[in-house]
Amino acid sequence: MKKSVDSILQEVLEKINPPKTDLDIIKNSLKEFLAKFGKNLKSLKINAEIFIGGSFAKDTLIKKDYYDIDIFVRFDKKYENNKISDLTAKVLKGIKNFSKIHGSRDYFRINIGPSFFIELIPVIRIKNQKQAINITDLSYFHVKYIKRKLKSKKILDEVRFAKAFCYANNCYGAESYINGFSGYSLELLILYYSSFLKFIKAMSKVEDKLIIDIEKHYKNKSQIMMDVNSSKLKSPIILIDPTYKQRNALAALSEETFKKFQRDCKKFLQNPDIKEFELKKIDLEKIKNNAKKRRYEFILIMAETNKQLGDVAGSKLLKFHKHFGYEIGKVFEIKNKGFDYSGKKVAEYFFVVKKRKQIIFSGPMVKDKKNLMTFKKKHRHTFVKSKRIYAKEQVKFNIKEFVKNWKNKNTQKLKEMSITELKVIN
Numbered sequence: 001m002k003k004s005v006d007s008i009l010q011e012v013l014e015k016i017n018p019p020k021t022d023l024d025i026i027k028n029s030l031k032e033f034l035a036k037f038g039k040n041l042k043s044l045k046i047n048a049e050i051f052i053g054g055s056f057a058k059d060t061l062i063k064k065d066y067y068d069i070d071i072f073v074r075f076d077k078k079y080e081n082n083k084i085s086d087l088t089a090k091v092l093k094g095i096k097n098f099s100k101i102h103g104s105r106d107y108f109r110i111n112i113g114p115s116f117f118i119e120l121i122p123v124i125r126i127k128n129q130k131q132a133i134n135i136t137d138l139s140y141f142h143v144k145y146i147k148r149k150l151k152s153k154k155i156l157d158e159v160r161f162a163k164a165f166c167y168a169n170n171c172y173g174a175e176s177y178i179n180g181f182s183g184y185s186l187e188l189l190i191l192y193y194s195s196f197l198k199f200i201k202a203m204s205k206v207e208d209k210l211i212i213d214i215e216k217h218y219k220n221k222s223q224i225m226m227d228v229n230s231s232k233l234k235s236p237i238i239l240i241d242p243t244y245k246q247r248n249a250l251a252a253l254s255e256e257t258f259k260k261f262q263r264d265c266k267k268f269l270q271n272p273d274i275k276e277f278e279l280k281k282i283d284l285e286k287i288k289n290n291a292k293k294r295r296y297e298f299i300l301i302m303a304e305t306n307k308q309l310g311d312v313a314g315s316k317l318l319k320f321h322k323h324f325g326y327e328i329g330k331v332f333e334i335k336n337k338g339f340d341y342s343g344k345k346v347a348e349y350f351f352v353v354k355k356r357k358q359i360i361f362s363g364p365m366v367k368d369k370k371n372l373m374t375f376k377k378k379h380r381h382t383f384v385k386s387k388r389i390y391a392k393e394q395v396k397f398n399i400k401e402f403v404k405n406w407k408n409k410n411t412q413k414l415k416e417m418s419i420t421e422l423k424v425i426n
Helices: 005-016 020-043 054-058 081-091 135-149 153-168 183-193 196-204 221-227 255-270 284-293 311-329 369-378 399-409 411-416
Strands: 048-052 067-075 098-101 107-113 116-124 210-212 237-239 297-305 332-341 346-355 358-365 381-385 388-394 419-424
Touching (some): 020 107, 020 116, 048 054, 081 107, 081 116, 116 135, 135 183, 153 183, 153 255, 297 311, 311 399, 346 399, 358 369, 399 411, 411 419
Parallel strands (some): 067 116
Antiparallel strands (some): 297 346, 297 419, 332 346
């Protein structure tokens, strides 16, 4: 007998609420950190205030393998925008296990333990949103708005369902290697639709670009298209930020991520199952065995970048995964592929491929006599089509040999794409 959606969601709620032990660790660690940081701030006579942001502040935190808590340092406007990161670093002196993360404005990560870290973000204290120099300056207003609008336990639970569902289906996060839903955007969407089920039902039916303006800042669609920066209007959903009307809170959402999310929504609605709220981990052994049964080749590759861990490294590794998949596709028919990024400087790629019987190489135009002769010397079996010469070659190597040869021939390309290591691990 199938369980009802309500009973499934009740089970989900019990699993996704952070346990008291986790919350106690977070609260005690935050108290200790804020006491040290506040003391340093006072002794340096820096005019700044601290506020806690993110899901923790808004009471929409879900259980994860690790927790990241956002703390914002709001500096008085008298401080120069390009100096507040350096000032934050000064205040952090004497506090252990912190590192600087480079971005549009540098911020800091403080490792508290194996499953918890703080992201300390310097911002300018502004009175209204138009004064924002950096997007993070708006975070204070986001927290205030959500805390004012989402108060009941029921609506907060609905937000948790949405976050847990997106997290489990790998579309939670605005980072460029995810291009998904930020926590703030999900809070706004639940506010708009009033429940998780109504939200995913609406999302599953979206065909054209959807525009949501919760506070009705604009009279019509054409006003939005004229007022909001065109580069921020490319996402499949335009969600006008209630706290700043010229911002699309879903600008990071890609068409690819959204289409996958729609499939996940439809799957759950057609066959509600608690498994849809469980983090999807790639079963490489199963994929490998299935490939073997079908007489396909399986390969697992590790790629490493020299770029800063997090969004920068993740986006570089994803970009290379797409490029390398394109290169493999010239020689092999790709049956399955995957990308797994841990948040550090390393990613794993897997490919399941079927060897093509032959490859077609494109050569020069027939009238290019010099290069024509060079091409003919290199390739035995050639033919002409539309005044261009082509060659047919048999594929005599497997996928592992292809990777080795490609790596040896493309050291410059690897360097250009910031890839410091590429090796077969299975």
